[in-house]
Each structure stands twice: as C-alpha cells, then as structure tokens.
Amino acid sequence: MAPDAGTDRGRDAEDIDTLCVNTIRTLSIDAIQKAQSGHPGTPMSMAPVAYTLWQRFLRFDPAEPIWPGRDRFVLSAGHASMLLYALLYLAEVQAVDPDYEVVGKPAVSLEDIKRFRQLDSRAPGHPEYRWTSGVETTTGPLGQGIATTVGMAIASKWQASRYGADLFDFDVYAIAGDGCLMEGVSNEAASLAGHLNLDNLCWIYDNNHITIDGRTRLAYGDDVAARFMGYGWNVTRVGDANDTELLARAFEEFKGEEGRPTLVIVDSHIGYGSPHKQDTAAAHGSPLGEEEARETKRAYGWPEDAQFLVPDGVKERFAEGVGKRGAQARAEWEEHRDSFARENTALAAEIDAMQERALPDGWDADIPSFEPDEKGLATRKASNRVQNAIAARLPWLLAGSGDLTDSTSVRIDEDVEGGFDFEPGSFDGRQLHYGIREHEAAAISNGLSLSKLRPLWSTYLTFSDYARPAIRLSALMELPVIHVFTHDSIGLGEDGPTHQPVEQIASLRAVPGLDVFRPADANEVAEAWRCAIDRTHQPAALVLTRQDVPIFDRSRYAPAGGARRGGYVLADAEGGEPEVILLATGSEVALAIAAHEELAADGVRSRVVSLPCWELFDRQEQSYRDEVLPPAVTARVSVEEASTIGWDRYVGPGGEKIGMHTFGTSAPLKDVQTKFGFTPDRVADTAREVLARAKQND
Ligand SMILES: Cc1ncc(C[n+]2csc(CCOP(=O)(O)OP(=O)(O)O)c2C)c(N)n1
Ligand SMILES: [Mg+2]
Numbered sequence: 001m002a003p004d005a006g007t008d009r010g011r012d013a014e015d016i017d018t019l020c021v022n023t024i025r026t027l028s029i030d031a032i033q034k035a036q037s038g039h040p041g042t043p044m045s046m047a048p049v050a051y052t053l054w055q056r057f058l059r060f061d062p063a064e065p066i067w068p069g070r071d072r073f074v075l076s077a078g079h080a081s082m083l084l085y086a087l088l089y090l091a092e093v094q095a096v097d098p099d100y101e102v103v104g105k106p107a108v109s110l111e112d113i114k115r116f117r118q119l120d121s122r123a124p125g126h127p128e129y130r131w132t133s134g135v136e137t138t139t140g141p142l143g144q145g146i147a148t149t150v151g152m153a154i155a156s157k158w159q160a161s162r163y164g165a166d167l168f169d170f171d172v173y174a175i176a177g178d179g180c181l182m183e184g185v186s187n188e189a190a191s192l193a194g195h196l197n198l199d200n201l202c203w204i205y206d207n208n209h210i211t212i213d214g215r216t217r218l219a220y221g222d223d224v225a226a227r228f229m230g231y232g233w234n235v236t237r238v239g240d241a242n243d244t245e246l247l248a249r250a251f252e253e254f255k256g257e258e259g260r261p262t263l264v265i266v267d268s269h270i271g272y273g274s275p276h277k278q279d280t281a282a283a284h285g286s287p288l289g290e291e292e293a294r295e296t297k298r299a300y301g302w303p304e305d306a307q308f309l310v311p312d313g314v315k316e317r318f319a320e321g322v323g324k325r326g327a328q329a330r331a332e333w334e335e336h337r338d339s340f341a342r343e344n345t346a347l348a349a350e351i352d353a354m355q356e357r358a359l360p361d362g363w364d365a366d367i368p369s370f371e372p373d374e375k376g377l378a379t380r381k382a383s384n385r386v387q388n389a390i391a392a393r394l395p396w397l398l399a400g401s402g403d404l405t406d407s408t409s410v411r412i413d414e415d416v417e418g419g420f421d422f423e424p425g426s427f428d429g430r431q432l433h434y435g436i437r438e439h440e441a442a443a444i445s446n447g448l449s450l451s452k453l454r455p456l457w458s459t460y461l462t463f464s465d466y467a468r469p470a471i472r473l474s475a476l477m478e479l480p481v482i483h484v485f486t487h488d489s490i491g492l493g494e495d496g497p498t499h500q501p502v503e504q505i506a507s508l509r510a511v512p513g514l515d516v517f518r519p520a521d522a523n524e525v526a527e528a529w530r531c532a533i534d535r536t537h538q539p540a541a542l543v544l545t546r547q548d549v550p551i552f553d554r555s556r557y558a559p560a561g562g563a564r565r566g567g568y569v570l571a572d573a574e575g576g577e578p579e580v581i582l583l584a585t586g587s588e589v590a591l592a593i594a595a596h597e598e599l600a601a602d603g604v605r606s607r608v609v610s611l612p613c614w615e616l617f618d619r620q621e622q623s624y625r626d627e628v629l630p631p632a633v634t635a636r637v638s639v640e641e642a643s644t645i646g647w648d649r650y651v652g653p654g655g656e657k658i659g660m661h662t663f664g665t666s667a668p669l670k671d672v673q674t675k676f677g678f679t680p681d682r683v684a685d686t687a688r689e690v691l692a693r694a695k696q697n698d
Helices: 013-035 041-056 078-090 110-114 144-163 178-182 184-195 224-230 244-256 290-300 314-343 345-355 379-391 438-450 461-476 504-509 522-533 560-565 588-601 614-618 622-628 669-675 680-697
Strands: 072-075 094-096 102-106 172-176 201-207 234-238 262-267 373-378 397-401 431-433 454-460 482-486 515-517 540-543 548-551 568-571 580-584 606-610 636-639 656-658
Touching (some): 013 041, 013 078, 013 314, 041 172, 041 201, 072 144, 078 110, 144 172, 144 438, 144 461, 178 201, 184 224, 224 262, 234 244, 379 397, 454 461, 504 515, 515 522, 522 560, 560 614, 580 588, 580 680, 588 680, 656 680
Parallel strands (some): 201 262, 397 431, 515 540
C-alpha cells in the first residue's frame, strides 16, 4: 500500500490500518537512523500489536492523558521506546505540566522524534515518567515495567472498592520482552498478580526468541505458557504479531476474563520487514543502516527516500480510534464523577486531592509526641504509632511489607478504617502482604504511587539491597514512596552479619533525590514522618532501630523539630563555644550524648549534632549549616554503626569517623557494640584526640 495514495479516501480500513502500522515502523527506523543510536527491531515487529491495542481497546484520552480512570499502557521493553513515542505523536497525546494542567502542546512532537535521544528531546533513550506526558512509568531496566504494573492493577482494585467501579475499573497493559520475563522480578510480580486474582492486568509477551547475545536458547528455555499457568494466569497465544484479528480476539478474551490476569504470548519477528536483519540480534540495538532502511521501506511498500513521513489520514485514523473512544470514555467518567460527587462529597474530594498529591486538612493533627524515657522505645515502634496516627486521617495511605509486617512495625491498626488485609474479596484493605518479594514490593509501591495512592512498604535494612532497582526508580521518577527499613545496624544483635547492615545506609544516601532519615528517638521519628508525608515529588527511606533507644528529655535538649532541617544542635557545650563536635544519627545519637556528658564532666566543651537526614540538611542555607557546624570548630567526630563513606564532608580533614569497616558478628547487642567500639568511652577518647590534634595545629 503506497502512502502517496494517502489522499485516496476510497481505500478500505485495512489499508489505512496497515499504513498506520507502517508509519510507526518507519518513524522508528528514521529516528534511530538519524540518532545513530537506538533499538529498531522491536518497534518494527510489535507495531501492529501496540496499534491494535491502542486503536481498538485502550481507554485513553489523548486530550487528557492523566485522567484518573484511563487504562494504563506500559512499554516494559523500554529499549523499544520509539514504539511508544510514535504512538504518543500519532495519537496527538497532549503535554501536561507539573501543575497537572494540559498546556496545549504535544507530549511528543515530530521535532522531538527527529531529535530522538538528543539533549532535551521529549523522546529520550528510554521512556521517562515526568519527562514525557503519556509515559506511565519509567522503563528500561528490564522487568521494572511489568513489576510496576502490578501496583497499578492493585491501585485500580483498591480505588474501585473505595470509590466504585464506575470510576475506577481501569485495565493495565504491558508489552514485555524476553528480557523482562527472564528477570527475577517478573517471577515475583507474576506470582503475586496471579495470587491476587488481578484480572485487570494484561501482559503481552513479545516472543521473538532474540536478545542482545543472539538466540534466546543460549540462556532461556522456559515453557512460558506453563510457567504462567502455574502462577494462575490465563494464557493465550497469538501466532503472528501481524494478525490483528487474532490479537483483537486475545484482548477480548482478556476483557472477558474474571479472576485471573492474562498473558498474551505473541510470536513476532524482530526487525520485521528488514531483508537482512529480521530475526537476528543485529536488529535489536543498532540502526538498520541507510541501505537496509531503504530496502525495508521498499518491503513495506513505502517510498524509499521518504524520511519521517506521516501520510495523510494516519493521524486522523488515530483520532477516529483511540481519540474518539478515549474522549467518550472520559466524558462518561466525568459524568459518573459528578453524580458521585453529589452523593459523596467527602469521597469525591479525596479523589481530587489524591490526583494532585494534596493531603487532607489536619492530616498531622494526631501525630503523638513522646514523653522522655531513659529506657526508651525502638524507633520502629514509635514509627508504628506515628504511621497509624497519620493513616487514620489519610485514607489512601497504604502499608505493606515483605513478610515482616510486625517485626518492621508497619501494621495499620484494626480500628483505623481499612485496617485489614488487601486480598481477593477485600480489596479495600490497606494492609498489603508482599510475601518474601522485596523487589516487587518496592516496584508495586511505585505503581501505587503512580496511581496517586500513598504507599509505604518495609523490610529489614539489609534486604533493601533486594529492592534496590525499584528504589532507584522511585527516586528517578520523583515518587513520594516511603521505604521503611528497620533492624538498621549491628545493634540488631544475635542475628549476626547476614542481617546486620553495614554498607546499605551509604548506598541509599548515594541515590540522587532519595531522602534517607535515620531518626535518633521517638520524637525525631514523628518529625521524619512529617517530612516524608508532606512532599509530593520525593521518596523517603526511614531507617529505624529494632532495639529500644532512649527518648530524650527535650526540656534538657533541643526540640525534635530541628530534625525537620535534616540536622540540628541537640546538646551544646556549657560555658562557651564548643571545642569539639560530635555528629551522629539514629541509635548512635544516645552514644554521642553519653560521651558529651562524660566530656563535660572532664571540662571539655562538646556539642552533639543529630543529623537524621543528610540530604535535607544539605539543602538548608549555608548560614544555618554554619550555625550547626561552625567552620572554626574543626575537631569533629562522627559516630554511626555503618560504613563511614560520606562522613568526610561533615567531619572534615581534622575529624575522625567511628563506623564499621568489616561485617558485624552474631552476639547479644552489648557484646557486639563493645567488640566494634561503640562505647561512650571510645567516642569521648576519640573526641579528646581530635581536639588535641586541632590544638596542636592551631
Ligand atoms: C536489568 C537490565 N539488564 C540489562 C539490560 C540491557 N538490555 C537492554 S535490552 C536487552 C535484551 C532484551 O531482550 P528482549 O527483552 O528479548 O528484547 P528484544 O531484543 O526482543 O527487543 C538487554 C540485555 C537492561 N536494559 N536492563
Ligand atoms: Mg526478545
């Protein structure tokens, strides 16, 4: 079908659909060729699949791409990004600004496509949420996209239970390749989705037998259908990616399926149409080359020399399909919303607030303050009290855990509305059980947050490593997910070095945009929660103790409100400027206080700085930071039962860092702390040493 016949209104629907599919293919080929970088093979092969889904099934309004009731489409095979950009461009999806307003320009323009992978183009290497409107989640790290869709599907079920299925019954679709299904997280995701009967979830598996290294048989021989049937999925097959009728039947089957997620296995030919590269790994990740691009276009019946050609009728066809259906679906949704709002003012207000990541008035009114207590309280336990005080006033706060609900203290109280398990039959529960699937727990949390719920999830700090790729994406996507990590140091004692984190805090601090809070006592926990909830575009990690820590007497020491600035002077020298500064976080703040008292008795003037959140402290103005850490006081000691990486910037060249340089050991808490030198005497002695050194250098 030659595109120069584009003005011929007499051609039949099949021809125009083929023309649309070939437009997606050739835009992808041309963009990648021009950029001299990218992955043409999968956009070429999967174009008819994505096109059929968008044109005939997806309830998505290009004019309002963040309408809450929309179906979600996730390109989990993020390297095939040009497939998504071509769809966004041809469907004329509109851009939305950070205030959630449609701004009257395209999400992706032809200019962006011509500048694929170039600086500031809305068509970057891999799809990036928040950068390109219409991209539902950032993909590229294989497996993350499908893992995240489970969170979106859970959100749809939860929202349907609370606000009604007239408003929330959205489906979630994903295209996944061999890579996505090989990644371990796909097992966690599919297993949980099957267990939860998420029949609003449809993954499309691009079964092309090719990855970068070549044929998949090098490393992959799964019977994928059997595997997914084992997870409790409905599995269906489409033997040819170009067979749009069979594809449509598969999607219809998905729509009719109840109680099971659906996997559509689509056999495809990577690089479809390329005479020399089809079905080879060469089509995966490099431009076709000029001559091959020309020959491929010829095979499609396309003008060989045309570049970035969008024949007449193509955009119109998208407008008649996804555009029209999406607009209608949205109009119906808005009608439902309006009538719902008449009957249910408060619930409707929740929907509106949620969409803008706003918080209900008084959300923090019941946050407790804790009385001084020498014996104290584990910060994980204090956290549970604060979490519940917030949960009672923030109905869309959902808690979950990787099988450590009570030991990480994230259970929502029974007397809080929704304080029961989320499971089939009670999708309005706010307590999610992820089983021992930390990676998926974090990815689901991203999916919940992308659906505008406020998720927290938990595990032991050591096992944050299992979830790291999804934690990283929460930061990259700027999602206000709360990652709760307890058992935060060697202070957990007997469980030994397998469970005692050493390098995790430093590695979390290294994630750009992730605020890591390690509160010192119960009242700092309350402040950390205030900071973590009162944000719209940033994740937080709460790092909490298993063991009790004293609750400081705030009439004697500074108020905990200082924690909201990331760091503050907790205890100061009496009778003059401090000579030495002790810096600590979490459980080691009490140790610093003990050393401070010892030094004071000895006539040494020390200051204790509690530094629960480095990132927040670093964002304070210089004058405040200098007030807390006066540049003239170079004698400084940091204490943290963790890797010392990063502390140099606070202790400076004249300072000392007390931390962990090896793994821990299995023994009762006191013995572990003595073995590794976390004692008031050691801290005080180190302070005296640095002070002596500083005086010598004066
Ligand atoms: C977690 C992760 N590991 C490795 C890569 C690098 N990578 C990108 S695409 C790809 C091969 C993917 O194969 P498949 O999913 O079958 O995609 P196809 O080649 O069929 O498009 C690899 C290894 C990645 N993006 N993410
Ligand atoms: Mg493949």
